Amino acid sequence: MADNTHEDRQASQSKYDPPYYEYSSLQRPPTPPTPGSLSTSFPGKGKRKKILLFTLAAAGIVLVLTLLIGPYLSHLFSPHPSTVARKPPTDASFQKASCPFKLGDGIREGKTVTCGYLIVPENRSKPKGAKVRLAVAIFKAQNSQKDDHPVIRLEGGPGGPSLDNWAHYITLSQYSSFVFHHDLIMFDQRGTGYSTPSLKCPELQQLQFATLDKFLSPDASKHLTLQAVSACRDRLLHSGVDLNSFNVLENAADVRDLILALGYQQANLYGVSYGTRLALTVMRLFPTVLRSVVLDSTYPPQKNRDSLPAGGQRAFNVLFQGCADDSYCNKHYPQLDNVFYQLVTDLNANPAHFQTVDYQSGKSYNVVMAGDDFVFLLFSALYVTQYIPDLPRMIFEVRDHDYTTLAQMFGNLEFDDTFSDGMFYSDECSEDWDFLGQKDISQAMQGIRPQIQRSFQNDLQQEYETCRLWNVQPVPKAQKLAVVSDIPTLIIADEYDPITPPENGRLVAQTLKNSYYFSLSGLGHGAQYNSSCADGIISAFEDKPTQMPTYACVSSMREPAFV
Numbered sequence: 001m002a003d004n005t006h007e008d009r010q011a012s013q014s015k016y017d018p019p020y021y022e023y024s025s026l027q028r029p030p031t032p033p034t035p036g037s038l039s040t041s042f043p044g045k046g047k048r049k050k051i052l053l054f055t056l057a058a059a060g061i062v063l064v065l066t067l068l069i070g071p072y073l074s075h076l077f078s079p080h081p082s083t084v085a086r087k088p089p090t091d092a093s094f095q096k097a098s099c100p101f102k103l104g105d106g107i108r109e110g111k112t113v114t115c116g117y118l119i120v121p122e123n124r125s126k127p128k129g130a131k132v133r134l135a136v137a138i139f140k141a142q143n144s145q146k147d148d149h150p151v152i153r154l155e156g157g158p159g160g161p162s163l164d165n166w167a168h169y170i171t172l173s174q175y176s177s178f179v180f181h182h183d184l185i186m187f188d189q190r191g192t193g194y195s196t197p198s199l200k201c202p203e204l205q206q207l208q209f210a211t212l213d214k215f216l217s218p219d220a221s222k223h224l225t226l227q228a229v230s231a232c233r234d235r236l237l238h239s240g241v242d243l244n245s246f247n248v249l250e251n252a253a254d255v256r257d258l259i260l261a262l263g264y265q266q267a268n269l270y271g272v273s274y275g276t277r278l279a280l281t282v283m284r285l286f287p288t289v290l291r292s293v294v295l296d297s298t299y300p301p302q303k304n305r306d307s308l309p310a311g312g313q314r315a316f317n318v319l320f321q322g323c324a325d326d327s328y329c330n331k332h333y334p335q336l337d338n339v340f341y342q343l344v345t346d347l348n349a350n351p352a353h354f355q356t357v358d359y360q361s362g363k364s365y366n367v368v369m370a371g372d373d374f375v376f377l378l379f380s381a382l383y384v385t386q387y388i389p390d391l392p393r394m395i396f397e398v399r400d401h402d403y404t405t406l407a408q409m410f411g412n413l414e415f416d417d418t419f420s421d422g423m424f425y426s427d428e429c430s431e432d433w434d435f436l437g438q439k440d441i442s443q444a445m446q447g448i449r450p451q452i453q454r455s456f457q458n459d460l461q462q463e464y465e466t467c468r469l470w471n472v473q474p475v476p477k478a479q480k481l482a483v484v485s486d487i488p489t490l491i492i493a494d495e496y497d498p499i500t501p502p503e504n505g506r507l508v509a510q511t512l513k514n515s516y517y518f519s520l521s522g523l524g525h526g527a528q529y530n531s532s533c534a535d536g537i538i539s540a541f542e543d544k545p546t547q548m549p550t551y552a553c554v555s556s557m558r559e560p561a562f563v
Contacts (some may be wrong), residue, residue: 091127092120092257100135100194101163106172113167114138117195118187118258123245130240134254135194136187137167138262139179149268149291150183151542152255156273156297156526158248159424161193162186166529178529180539182268189278190254191246191423197239199246199422201232208414213366215351218458222465229425229466236422244473246426248281248301256286266291268542272526273297273500274427280483280508292488292545294538297500297526300508302482304432305463306444308499309456312375313448315382315498316340322496322559323392329562333392340378340395341451347371347398354403358415367410372455374398377406380413382498383525389560429467434474436464486513488545492534494523496560516541516549521557533557 099115107113115137122130141147155162167186170178178184191199207228216224236243255278259267268291271279276295283293320337323329333339348371357364369377378395381387387409394405441460445453489512493502502519509517520527520534527534533553540549 091124092118092261094118094136094258094261099137099167101137101168104168104171106175107170112140112172112175113170114140118254118261120254120257122190122250123242124250124253130242132190132245133196134187134190134258135163136185136258137163139167139170139175139184139186141179141181141183142175143181144183147183148264149266150185150262150264151180151268151270152185152187152258154255154269154271154275154278155186155189155192156275157192157419157424158189158251158274158278158427159192159199159420159422160274161188161418161420163188163193164418177535180535181543185258185262185267187258189251189423191426192420193418197236197241199236199241199243199420199426200417201228201421202417203228203231203235204421205417209365213368215368215370218372218454222458222462225462226465226469229421229469232422233470241422243422243426243470244430246423247430247472247475248278248427248479249285249475251278251427252281252285255282256289259289265289268292268294268545270294270528270538270542271296272528274299276500277301277431281479283485283487283489284483287485287487290487292490292542294490294492294528294541295505295508296492296528296534296538297494297497298491298504298508299500300482300504301431302480302507303504304436304440305428306432306436306440306460308460309444309448309453311501312379312456312498313452314501315496316378316449316452318496319382319388319391323562326559326562329392333396333562336392336395339399341449343395343399344371344375344451344455347374352398352401352403352406354407354410356407356411359411360415360417367407369406369410371451372458375452375455376459377410377413379498381409382496384413385494385496385522385524385530388496388522388524389562392562425466425470426472428463429470430472430475431479433464433467434472435477435480438464482511483508484511484513488541489515490538490541490545490549491515491517492527492537493517493519494525494527495519495521496523497525499525514546518551518554520554522560531557 094116096114096116099109099113103109103113109115115135118134118136119131120134121127122132138150153162153166155165163186166178188195191197204225207224211221211224233243255269266289269279269282271277271294273296276297277299279293279295280301283290316337320340323333323336329336347369351368351370352374354367354369355364356367378391381391381394390405390409394409397404398406441457441464444460445457448456489509491505491509491512493500493505495502505517505519509515518534518537520531523531523534528538529535533556536553537549537551
């Protein structure tokens with residue numbers, strides 16, 4: 001039986017003094033203070049990208065924002081975002097419509113759920129120009145006739161759909177597992193899911209299928225990927241899409257407009273991964289429409305994509321150390337780190353060949369996987385909390401040329417026709433890569449084990465060149481500054497998260513005056529719907545955001561039960 005009582009591991013992680021309260025499940029619970037005034041296909045071989053990912057005085061940041069982006073915001077948002085009137089903007093409207101996704105068992109339109117489209121300008125500096133239609137689903141709280149403070153879910157990516165990712169899985173029998181005590185609003189952000197125009201890139205998915213069974217060099221893979229990206233970009237531009245309008249600033253204005261167009265004064269935001277960056281941007285630009293914010297797996301605006309290698313290395317280290325600390329895992333999978341790194345080298349010389357099944361279509365495919373690909377397979381698998389206990393066994397199986405578990409994980413992780421690559425590039429290029437250069441890519445390799453450096457460096461290089469090709473305007477520099485706010489905020493970080501490490505949550509908490517930070521053991525990327533403890537904390541916070549949420553369950557959370 002696995003030994004999962006490692007409560008003291010990482011107990012020495014840094015703690016900050018107030019203004020925020022931090023509690024880690026890797027530590028015994030202290031006496032809580034009162035808050036007072038004290039957010040995945042692997043690269044290589046032309047695969048589609050869906051992974052992503054300062055303390056300032058309040059007066060200072062207001063001055064910087066005014067100087068740097070005041071002129072830009074004056075025509076992008078009207079009136080000034082910090083004093084936006086609480087009434088529906090004249091250039092935004094909500095129209096009811098049938099739900100575009102298949103409803104779960106027992107869910108009824110007009111009773112359990114209401115759907116429609118938020119219609120807003122594609123570019124708010126051109127209010128009479130093209131429009132975008134954002135698909136919206138509103139799930140009614142079971143024990144409330146009228147909810148004045150709904151929860152709006154902000155999906156990750158950027159480019160991930162909300163309705164296909166979550167809404168169609170909600171059934172009546174487990175309704176309370178998804179919809180807590182407030183109405184839950186899910187919507188597909190601009191460019192994603194059922195919203196139009198769509199910024200999906202089928203050219204990249206076609207390339208993925210065409211190269212699954214090919215052993216490509218990094219240069220060949222990058223060349224083919226850039227060709228597919230160029231074809232997608234040309235097609236979108238030819239159809240009239242303004243790629244510069246699909247960024248976090250327009251996204252944030254969409255959230256503001258959604259709240260007001262639905263007739264609410266304020267809402268609670270829940271953001272996961274990129275959704276936390278979007279939530280933080282709404283906090284910066286439109287604070288008056290927010291009652292509270294939950295940041296789950298935080299992606300701060302002051303961080304960039306060059307942090308990806310360090311995050312991946314950290315998560316690998318956590319996995320290897322977690323196995324070494326677990327008596328069962330250490331006995332059956334000794335020296336897991338050495339086995340993995342040697343396996344990367346061996347697979348780059350002699351790739352694995354196996355067959356997998358696309359769980360969506362049921363089709364079978366032959367796959368050739370080199371070591372660099374295997375690095376990102378592990379990276380992607382660490383997103384999924386349910387996969388973590390199986391990862392040591394999977395690594396040893398691959399070493400022994402048994403690809404059973406690998407093939408199952410690959411089929412579940414790497415086939416997805418719902419992700420919007422174009423939205424990913426428009427946002428990430430404008431927010432991150434326009435502020436990075438070749439020097440940053442080289443510096444990002446510091447502290448990365450040599451066996452996996454090439455994989456991460458090739459990934460960053462390919463994104464860098466893709467963004468040069470995608471060619472969108474950068475956001476104002478002020479968007480890269482830390483968000484300063486006193487809006488009640490719950491920050492949740494996860495121990496095994498490979499893309500948004502716990503340090504991200506601690507970083508944003510430094511400038512969020514009324515925030516609580518929880519670090520949860522044993523979880524991958526995204527705590528909500530993956531932990532009943534996290535769900536309880538989130539629900540309690542959304543009910544009473546000015547009070548410390550109930551957190552007794554955190555102390556009983558354990559490390560993965562490796563098998």
